[in-house]
Amino acid sequence: MKLTMNRIVQGEDEVIIRYREMNDRIKAIAGLVNGSGQRICGVMEDKTVLLLPEDIFYLESVDGTTWAYLADQVCSVQESLGELALCYEGRGFFRCAKSMVLNIYRISYLKSEPGNRIRATMENGEQVMISRKYAKRLRQVLKGGQDDE
């Protein structure tokens, strides 16, 4: 595979992949560029596990510990809620409460509730109530707009 690199002085860093056929190697390079290769280190029943961000349904902070909820498992992670929300914002992680971050890609249904709140039903059937303040931000995120904070 031929590698060509050009240094630019203006504009955003950009990686262009030119390929004939999509294969695992190309996918791995693309994954590395868009960050999908990143994994979150977690602890489940005293075992260290590497979690794919897309497997996480939501994150919750309880007594200073961050918990990652998967489809039917829970594990603790080292990073704080704020760090994870910021780091994986572009991959659907959304701060839905002071102590909770949702993965938008794992929401199966949204329901408008009285008082401008939103009830999110996750793919595993769990329901999360999003308060008026965060519901406003969720609407902006879904519209593709930036946060106003």
Place this chain on the structure above:
Amino acid sequence: MNKWRRRLGSFLKWEIAIEYKACLYFSCIVFFYFVWLACQGIYSASVLYMVEMILTAYFIGYMQVYVFRNFDEAESLGKREWTGIFFCACVYTAVSWGFGWYARSVAATFLFLAFLILCYFCIFLVNKIKRDAETEMLNRMLAEYKEGERDE
């Protein structure tokens, strides 16, 4: 400081909701009052009655929010919501009788009671339809958000 700011924010949120309700129900009551006057061939209204109406609407707005848990914005109408509707409609009717808004006409007072129950039901329906429309829009936006990621 943050705690006080949060409390103030929460208080203001409910105050605004009550103001909104007071204005909404006042406009319903005043409409009925104007129609009743027009039917009598009277084309001028009492400002004093209107002041009484808005103050009553404020008072009942507080009851709706703090006692009956905002029944006009409920998800469905159960026993508690219907109790709230009948109770608040009866309080309005009693006040209208007490202040003589409809010259203590029994027919007008009963019509007013029925009109209020209808208003409550319609406002409940409007709120529900509004939320259903927003639910549909939210899920469309969610699907588009997910699609957008796949396209990238």
